Structures are given as C-alpha cells and as structure tokens.
Amino acid sequence: MKIYGLIGYPLSHSFSKGFFKEKFEKEHIEGCLYDNFPIPGISEFPSLLEQHPQLHGLNVTIPYKEAVIPYLDDLSKAAAQIGAVNCIHFRNGKKTGYNTDVIGFAKSLQPLLQAHHQHALVLGTGGAAKAIMYALEQLGITYTVVSRQPVNGAVSYESLDQQTMEAHTVIVNTTPLGMYPKTETFPEIPYQYLTSRHLLYDLVYNPAETTFLQKGAAQGATIKNGHEMLILQAEASWEIWNK
Incomplete structure (x- = not known):
C-alpha cells in the first residue's frame, strides 16, 4: 500500500483528503491511500515518518510550509527560492521538497x-x-x-x-x-x-x-x-x- 497524506494543524477543513479519495475511485487507482496527519508541532515530523514507512508523498499546509524545510534533504529550485514547501516526495530514502502552489x-x-x-x-x-x-x-x-x-x-x-x-x-x-x-x-x-x-x-x-x-x-x-x-x-x- 502506497500512503500519501497531508501534514498541518489543525486539519478539520482539509480539501486534499476528499480530493484524492475521489481521484483514486474515479481513475481506478489501486493500492493507494491518502490520509490527514495533524501534528501539533513540526518536531513530531520525524516520528510520523518512522510510524509510516510506506509514505510516498506528503502535502504540507499551514503552519508548516516553512518550518518543514530543515527536516528535508533537498529542495526543488522553486521551493528553494520561495522558501516554502507544500509537497514532499520520498524516494530512495531521500525527502525532497517542492512548491506546487506556484x-x-x-x-x-x-x-x-x-x-x-x-x-x-x-x-x-x-x-x-x-x-x-x-x-x-x-x-x-x-x-x-x-x-x-x-x-x-x-x-x-x-x-x-x-x-x-x-x-x-x-x-x-x-x-x-x-x-x-x-x-x-x-x-x-x-x-x-x-x-x-x-x-x-x-x-x-x-x-x-x-x-x-x-x-x-x-x-x-x-x-x-x-x-x-x-x-x-x-x-x-x-x-x-x-x-
């Protein structure tokens, strides 16, 4: 199972979870799950990753778009210039931050x-x-x-x-x-x-x-x-x- 999700706090009115649930159903995408991960502090980010080793990607929302950067291994050119990340890709043990808001x-x-x-x-x-x-x-x-x-x-x-x-x-x-x-x-x-x-x-x-x-x-x-x-x-x- 490939897990994707959203980190932020609070996440009571998140758009992403409903969007991806509908996308997976409509496009018959199997073996994928998108969930909300409300973390009260960004210091809980490493333990979240330990708990969910199947994570393939995360979206990032308020208040962590800037605070998450020190926890990442690399940034896209745009994310580096902007100084804010709203998308993280996990690949080969590496965490890369992107900004798709742009x-x-x-x-x-x-x-x-x-x-x-x-x-x-x-x-x-x-x-x-x-x-x-x-x-x-x-x-x-x-x-x-x-x-x-x-x-x-x-x-x-x-x-x-x-x-x-x-x-x-x-x-x-x-x-x-x-x-x-x-x-x-x-x-x-x-x-x-x-x-x-x-x-x-x-x-x-x-x-x-x-x-x-x-x-x-x-x-x-x-x-x-x-x-x-x-x-x-x-x-x-x-x-x-x-x-």
Missing part, C-alpha cells in the same frame, strides 16, 4: 489576466504569499506586499490610498481572513477604490465567495477563489510523486 496559482490566474494587469497587491506575508510572489514574477507582474506588521518592503493596510489602489489592479488575499468558520472577517483594504479593471483573487475557497470577494464584485471587479488552484496544485503533487 503551479496551481499561475495556471489559475493566467486566463483572467488582461493587458492592464501589470501591478499586484499581495495581502499577507506567510508561506503561501511567498509562492504567490514567485508566481507573479514568473508572469511578469510586479507586486507590493501589504502587511499588518512592518516587514521588509511591505506597506501597511492604512497606507493604501486611491492612487495605490488604482495602480495595483490585481489583488491577491493570501491570509486566512474570511475562511470558514470566521466568514465575517476580511482584509481591511479601501474597497471603495476598486473598479471593473480590478481582479481579486482569494486563496480561501471555503466559503466559495468570501466577504473580500463579495466586496470586490460589488465594485464590478473580476473575482476568483482558490478552489481551482487547489485542484491544480494537487494534480501537480501527484505528478511529482509518480514521476
């Missing part, structure tokens, strides 16, 4: 891009944000990071004025704000300056339309949630594990 996001965003989508605001600074920044660079879109805490090169939410909002026509929410069950929360950006030229992308997929997206749609903006990105990154993980 693939999923770029493929999902690309069909929506128009000529005026040159500059982006990236809301948040976590592991997911790092993948988004890398993908935007690959797509030739410059970006400004927005953060509650003043970190390297980031701007504050309070500093977002009409001029900034008009100049940045792509806005990506990489924070968990708006995610079930706290659906009433949303990033504090000046939504009144959004127009039909704006494209709002939310990595959150549950609910399907967050308050962030609803507020964008009300201003005529194009909106998209993270569901397709999740499917694309999961398929990219499966390819890595089976190449």
Whole structure:
C-alpha cells in the first residue's frame, strides 16, 4: 500500500483528503491511500515518518510550509527560492521538497489576466504569499506586499490610498481572513477604490465567495477563489510523486 497524506494543524477543513479519495475511485487507482496527519508541532515530523514507512508523498499546509524545510534533504529550485514547501516526495530514502502552489496559482490566474494587469497587491506575508510572489514574477507582474506588521518592503493596510489602489489592479488575499468558520472577517483594504479593471483573487475557497470577494464584485471587479488552484496544485503533487 502506497500512503500519501497531508501534514498541518489543525486539519478539520482539509480539501486534499476528499480530493484524492475521489481521484483514486474515479481513475481506478489501486493500492493507494491518502490520509490527514495533524501534528501539533513540526518536531513530531520525524516520528510520523518512522510510524509510516510506506509514505510516498506528503502535502504540507499551514503552519508548516516553512518550518518543514530543515527536516528535508533537498529542495526543488522553486521551493528553494520561495522558501516554502507544500509537497514532499520520498524516494530512495531521500525527502525532497517542492512548491506546487506556484503551479496551481499561475495556471489559475493566467486566463483572467488582461493587458492592464501589470501591478499586484499581495495581502499577507506567510508561506503561501511567498509562492504567490514567485508566481507573479514568473508572469511578469510586479507586486507590493501589504502587511499588518512592518516587514521588509511591505506597506501597511492604512497606507493604501486611491492612487495605490488604482495602480495595483490585481489583488491577491493570501491570509486566512474570511475562511470558514470566521466568514465575517476580511482584509481591511479601501474597497471603495476598486473598479471593473480590478481582479481579486482569494486563496480561501471555503466559503466559495468570501466577504473580500463579495466586496470586490460589488465594485464590478473580476473575482476568483482558490478552489481551482487547489485542484491544480494537487494534480501537480501527484505528478511529482509518480514521476
């Protein structure tokens, strides 16, 4: 039996387990199992591997996309540059980290891009944000990071004025704000300056339309949630594990 799974904490609303269960059934993939492995601390990662020697691949979610790196033997070029991992491949006793969030996001965003989508605001600074920044660079879109805490090169939410909002026509929410069950929360950006030229992308997929997206749609903006990105990154993980 080949075992695959997801590490993170908590994992009560994981997408991956249901996705792979359905994939295995639909595509008649036998001898494979995908399970959730909620570990309260990343220090429990080595003992998890000891308990499950049949592990072929893992996905990694919040809060371990960066913290897992010291436990790995190697990183893909993208994962090394991003500094975050969401996919681990076990092969010949070696643990290699990849980042398929980049693939999923770029493929999902690309069909929506128009000529005026040159500059982006990236809301948040976590592991997911790092993948988004890398993908935007690959797509030739410059970006400004927005953060509650003043970190390297980031701007504050309070500093977002009409001029900034008009100049940045792509806005990506990489924070968990708006995610079930706290659906009433949303990033504090000046939504009144959004127009039909704006494209709002939310990595959150549950609910399907967050308050962030609803507020964008009300201003005529194009909106998209993270569901397709999740499917694309999961398929990219499966390819890595089976190449």
